[in-house]
Amino acid sequence: MKKDEGNGLPLDYLIRAALILPLSPDLPSAISSGYVGIRGSTIACMGAGAGEKWPAREVIEARGMLVMPGLVNTHTHGAMTLFRGLADDLPLKAWLEEHIFPAEARIIDPETVYWGSLLACAEMIRSGTTTCGDGYFCLEGTARAVEEAGLRAVLAHGIIDFPAPGVPDPAENIAAVRRFVERWQGVSDRIRPGVFPHSLYTCSARTLQEAKGLARQHQLPLFIHLAETREEVEQVRQTTGRSPVRFLKDLDLLDSRTVSVHATWVEGEELDLLTETGTAVSHCPESNLKLAAGVTPVPEMLCRGVRVGLGTDGCASNNDLDLLREMRTTALLHKVAGMDPTVMDAPSLVRMAALGGAEVLGWEKEIGSLQTGKQADLIIIDLDRPHLTPLYNPYSHLVYAASGADVDTVFIAGRMVMRRKELLTLDWKEIRNRVREIGKRLANP
Ligand SMILES: [Zn+2]
Known part of the structure; x- marks a missing residue:
């Protein structure tokens, strides 16, 4: 694999072709088609364009998606x-x-x-x-x-x-x-x-x-x-x-x-x-x-x-x-x-x-915005939905039209914890069954 210009290691993930909201005062309020690269627990690179020069172990095509801080x-x-x-x-x-x-x-x-x-x-x-x-x-x-x-x-x-x-x-x-x-x-x-x-x-x-x-x-x-x-x-x-x-x-x-x-x-x-x-x-x-x-x-x-x-x-x-x-x-x-x-x-x-x-929470140096060097805590939201169409202003949709159900993929500290709405770290069926048992105990003393 070709080496990148960073520290010689490929990215773990390259998310590309996404609408990016960095929420960083130093960056534009929105990047209409950009990339975010993750290496280890941090954001290694981000910007406009496809990020072709950054080799990655996995490329996530995010056309029609929005990437923002968790x-x-x-x-x-x-x-x-x-x-x-x-x-x-x-x-x-x-x-x-x-x-x-x-x-x-x-x-x-x-x-x-x-x-x-x-x-x-x-x-x-x-x-x-x-x-x-x-x-x-x-x-x-x-x-x-x-x-x-x-x-x-x-x-x-x-x-x-x-x-x-x-x-x-x-x-x-x-x-x-x-x-x-x-x-x-x-x-x-x-x-x-x-x-x-x-x-x-x-x-x-x-x-x-x-x-x-x-x-x-x-x-x-x-x-x-x-x-x-x-x-x-x-x-x-x-x-x-x-x-x-x-x-x-x-x-x-x-x-x-x-x-x-x-x-x-x-x-x-x-x-x-x-x-x-x-x-x-x-x-x-x-x-x-x-x-x-x-x-x-x-x-x-x-x-x-x-x-x-x-x-x-x-x-x-x-x-x-x-x-x-x-x-x-x-x-x-x-x-x-x-x-x-x-x-x-x-x-x-x-x-x-x-x-x-x-x-x-006193954690703003590490999280809360997308910036090179910050922790890779980010979410990908699927915009290809009836209630999010058409799109003039992504901030408007996030506040007035979207809900948590539109979240597609989630990274925390560079680790993918949800992929295409599938939880990767948790066994949902077991959690559901155990919580229902606890609920029965509470409802029927
Ligand atoms: Zn409280």
């Missing part, structure tokens, strides 16, 4: 796919306390978390998500699943001040996270540990500070559900005399490694605090809509320079992990909420779902 889901609870459709149409408090917490107490253990997480990995890969921020318990099961699936993830171990799956004694909650962090930090290029104190209504001030201390010690991201509902804000005001954001600021929990999940009920001073401290926001609009939690002021956050990424939240409150559909919901929600059809335009949404998410 999507980044900044907030989910993967194993909660097990609770998809278990309890709908309820307020957050009743939904959590009467349905989700009891269901978790009954069936969540490392093995069920493993199978629920495998299901989440299968769903994410199939719908174009290559990286997620997952916060949950019994997270060893999720780590196993992510390893096997070949997904990339920040795995943030849950912390609450009452008995939790895998942590029956709340006095041990920080120690359990510390063990998980020490087990996973630096072990895998695709898995980074994180810390996930669940919320202000499930964690004491002391627990929150200990969680942040651990995160700072290891330079880890900290995720927290924050100011999700009006009830939460009222409760925190009654007990502390402050807003949730001000309270966290006073506890020294806000900085550039903190990800505030939801941040629905924030305004004025709270927006100033998020901006000044560099705190990121994970916006989960479908979960907010379904639980009637409220509308996060995302356009205002973006104007102030706050990093905002998209999240699905768990499958119990969404009820899927499809980020392409989440983009569309986000655009539509903010247009009607602001009575302004010009806000949250399609290119901004696509950026938010990929590079924006990578920035929220």
Whole structure:
């Protein structure tokens, strides 16, 4: 085989004749017919034309296809796919306390978390998500699943001040996270540990500070559900005399490694605090809509320079992990909420779902855009479909017409994990059967 001009080795894959959206500030917004070359885990070359000078072990003809960075889901609870459709149409408090917490107490253990997480990995890969921020318990099961699936993830171990799956004694909650962090930090290029104190209504001030201390010690991201509902804000005001954001600021929990999940009920001073401290926001609009939690002021956050990424939240409150559909919901929600059809335009949404998410997770140097030298996390979308015809503007189609079902092929860290809609790393039938068994156990106690 002829040698290339790189380091003398052929590419592993050459994807060519594709419409490419690099999402990189240094590159055009779209390359109408271009190539991307992958060697090892990284993008070795890309550009306009056919890439003839790059010999490759495998050439993927992608005429009529779109290549873009893999999507980044900044907030989910993967194993909660097990609770998809278990309890709908309820307020957050009743939904959590009467349905989700009891269901978790009954069936969540490392093995069920493993199978629920495998299901989440299968769903994410199939719908174009290559990286997620997952916060949950019994997270060893999720780590196993992510390893096997070949997904990339920040795995943030849950912390609450009452008995939790895998942590029956709340006095041990920080120690359990510390063990998980020490087990996973630096072990895998695709898995980074994180810390996930669940919320202000499930964690004491002391627990929150200990969680942040651990995160700072290891330079880890900290995720927290924050100011999700009006009830939460009222409760925190009654007990502390402050807003949730001000309270966290006073506890020294806000900085550039903190990800505030939801941040629905924030305004004025709270927006100033998020901006000044560099705190990121994970916006989960479908979960907010379904639980009637409220509308996060995302356009205002973006104007102030706050990093905002998209999240699905768990499958119990969404009820899927499809980020392409989440983009569309986000655009539509903010247009009607602001009575302004010009806000949250399609290119901004696509950026938010990929590079924006990578920035929220602190992974933007490696992923989120297509650029030589970055990780080869990319998805190929089939445009040869009735609902994607004709094509004037690919960003428009991605936000307003496409769904996760249009994703054809997926690479993560240079490894092909889905080819022509076939999962290559996961045994779908086995996952399906095991999850159905768990579902039967839950439905028939
Ligand atoms: Zn959540």
